[in-house]
Amino acid sequence: MVIVTTIRREVLTLPAAELGPDNPLPPLRPLDEVHRIEDRDRDELPRDMARQVGYEPLRSLLPVRVRDGYARAHEPRGLDAFVLENDRLRATVLPGLGGRVASLVHLPTGRELLYRNPVFQPANFALNGAWYSGGIEWNIGATGHTTLSCSPLHAARVPAPDGGEMLRLWEWERLRDLPFQVDLWLPDGSDFLYVGVRVRNPHERPVPAYWWSNIAVPEECRVLAPAEEAWHFGYERMLRRVPVPSYDGIDRTYPLNSPYAADYFYEVPDGRRRWIAALDADGHGLVQTSTGVLRGRKLFVWGVEPGGRRWQEWLTEPGTGGYCEIQAGLARTQLEHVRLEAESEVSWLEAYGPLDAPPDGEWPAVLRTAEERLQAALPRADVDAAYAAWKPYADAEPGEILATGSGWGALEVRRGGWKLPGTPFDESTLGEAQAPWLELLRSGSFPEPRRVRPPGESLVAPHWRDMLETAPATPLTEYHLGVAQWHAGDRAQAVRSWERALELAPSLWPLLRCLAVADRESGQHERAADRYADAFDDLCHERRDDGAQWTAATAALGREALQALLAVRRAAQARAVWDRLRPATRAGGRFRLIEAELLLVEGRRGEARAVFDAGFEVADLREGDEAVGRLWSRLTDEPLPARYDFRMRPTTP
The missing domain is CATH 1.25.40.10 (Tetratricopeptide repeat domain)
Structure with missing residues (x-):
């Protein structure tokens, strides 16, 4: 087999705001987190959800600093990028900005499968401030956007299960003191980007874990997920169960039908394949699927009221199309944290690619057709097999180092004496801060x-x-x-x-x-x-x-x-x-x-x-x-x- 997949360096030039310096004052005050519910409302939740909502929610940003030094003046700036490409897909990854997949293009049709932000504009959405919209982001740590949203990750070439190359990203997540890795590769001839993720707990105590893969897609679409119910969270800090696709007489699976910003966490039945898709009026779009560990699926909409429209302009530039987010996480909702036992790990495989299916019609029939099309394009058994094939490669030592993250992981490894195959935190990365x-x-x-x-x-x-x-x-x-x-x-x-x-x-x-x-x-x-x-x-x-x-x-x-x-x-x-x-x-x-x-x-x-x-x-x-x-x-x-x-x-x- 001839391996045609390549990983190459590029510079992505965008109108961009400067990040500026971090806030040097330690963040001592409690988090001003909007994604929470009142304690009295937990009694109405299923027992396991209520337990995980109450399980060690983050109460402080320490030891991370707040990033609030950015402004809103744009100048053309070059962003370091890695491009993964086979004969079917081209993925552009930004290692210096949280490992974001900024673009995913289906080459035979020329279609961009993601919402690709035409600017880089930080805004105060990450747990520690600076965050930007667009693409696929990897959220680890606690409820909210990761503190690594605008931070560099370590990156290297690593052998892939099919004999080609993977791009490995890794870092030390400091809020929960957990190392993690994200392996991305494109099998030869595949229409799907494969992503292997592993989060490790090297400590001798259990640790709360959190993960949501967040995918921005154009909002003129219908979002499909295999569920008849969802947990609705508005910014009134209430979590309530609602029917899918419609409640209050409105079909909420069309993002532009919602008046205000809201989250819809889909209740995917046990045993059902885990997937979520966003399809435009012609039935073209993106599908994300995974192995079963990545349990949750979510739709976030900005709504059509003036506040939501203003945020859309704020995060990009006027005159461009809006976006919504489809997401996949370890728990049913983003208000929950799961228990990662001492000296253990959790891992899974995700796949991202094009899906063509009719979006309109009665919900059961639309879902049935979409699942049949997904099964034909990427059988469920193939995802499980890809995960099994990847697992032995998760420990493979990186080859060429392509980018360097922070020195905090090296400091923690030095202190703890841990061995973390596949994710070396070399002492050469220690710097002035450490x-x-x-x-x-x-x-x-x-x-x-x-x-x-x-x-x-x-x-x-x-x-x-x-x-x-x-x-x-x-x-x-x-x-x-x-x-x-x-x-x-x-x-x-x-x-x-x-x-x-x-x-x-x-x-x-x-x-x-x-x-x-x-x-x-x-x-x-x-x-x-x-x-x-x-x-x-x-x-x-x-x-x-x-x-x-x-x-x-x-x-x-x-x-x-x-x-x-x-x-x-x-x-x-x-x-x-x-x-x-x-x-x-x-x-x-x-x-x-x-x-x-x-x-x-x-x-x-x-x-x-x-x-x-x-x-x-x-x-x-x-x-x-x-x-x-x-x-x-x-x-x-x-x-x-x-x-x-x-x-x-x-x-x-």
Whole structure:
């Protein structure tokens, strides 16, 4: 057999926004996660679903940092890409942006099977901020889009089961401390992209696991999945069972029939083949299928109300078509986490390819025809056989290294002494961020910095916390120990660690900021405002230059200080903070919104309204965030202008 599959490097040039620097302040506040339900509503769920909804939901982003340094100005930028191609399909993968499959083209027809975003525009949808729409993304960690959405993954060539080559992507997922891999290959002559996925738990304790493969497709379609019921989740934080395809007299399998953004988690019966498809009016489209471990299937729609349409424009560029998402996950819904036992792994195989079937008609007949067409194109037994053939290759050591991810996996492997065949986390990937932690591991002491600068990243896992507790109690050690204790829920001890560090620390503002967050979380808002003001003053005196690190720190702390001072209506102190921000920082959309609130608190209502009239864009506006609309309603009874309307749910009276 002649293997014609190739993997080659390319540069994908797109109008793109810059990612900018990460937020250097440790994310101490609880997650503002919109995908959750009230505890009282769990009683209405099936027992296994209720158990998994309540199983260790993520409560903190630590040790990951927030990515909020991006803007909305586009310039042509080259993105590193790998192209997998046989005589039937061409897949374009972005290793530097979470391993996203940006494009999947069916070569005989020339059809793009995915929604291919014509721009790269980060928005605040990932757990840690920056995320972008389009293609196929690999979501691991916890409910929501992965923190690796805009991060580089390790990549290499690996032998494929059919004698060709696979593209292996791998990384260390830091929220749950789990290594994972994604192997992509195109068998010779196949109309389907095969994807083998493995998540490993090397720890001596069970760990909550989460995975959803998220596929963006053009929204002018009908979405098919083998189910008669679904769990509907709107942004009112309610999960309820609804019939499929129609409820309330509307066929919801057509994305453009839904008024508001919503998730539909399909209840695929046990024993039924796992698949989901999106077909256009002519019956052409994409199908995704998998082995049975990947149990869940989902449709996400933006809806046709103004807020959903505005988000569509926000994530791409005006004048382009909209998209919806079809997804596949380990659980029935994305509100659940599954238990991955100690020293175990979970793996499966997915397949993506074209499907031609009539989309319109009665639901049972449409499903029956689509399943027959899928069975003819890719028999279910072939998917199971492909998985069995891939499993021995999952441990194959990579050949040519094509791209490099972070050094955090190498640090964890060094600490744990783990052997992870197939996914080497080489010590050559250790960098500046890992250096002080490597020194702690080697010597038992956390090094003090050689020059004044914002503190580096904190590690919070129990083993690192234990090492910090036994290390010499230097100010920086106490700072990081306090962050780890806060993450563990020992907030009183965290405050004591930060207070001890204040006595000798050459740099006070990081500690004062942590103590301010602690005050705010305990309801001590006046004291929080005091500490924020002191922290910002100390930072302004300590700042050494206008480089990226100091600029990001000043903007992040200034934003928090302004919000804390405005919350207790200390307009004069808030104005003093505002005046010390760099002009470029004040010009950003997030700060323009804060300026409008500051003007309102100062009694300058007309000038606050003028900020809205002049126009601004809050680049890091959070999914589900209604702050812009709330401030507008404080200024006027007029309808919210369309440019500021990002509402994802019906307006409550």
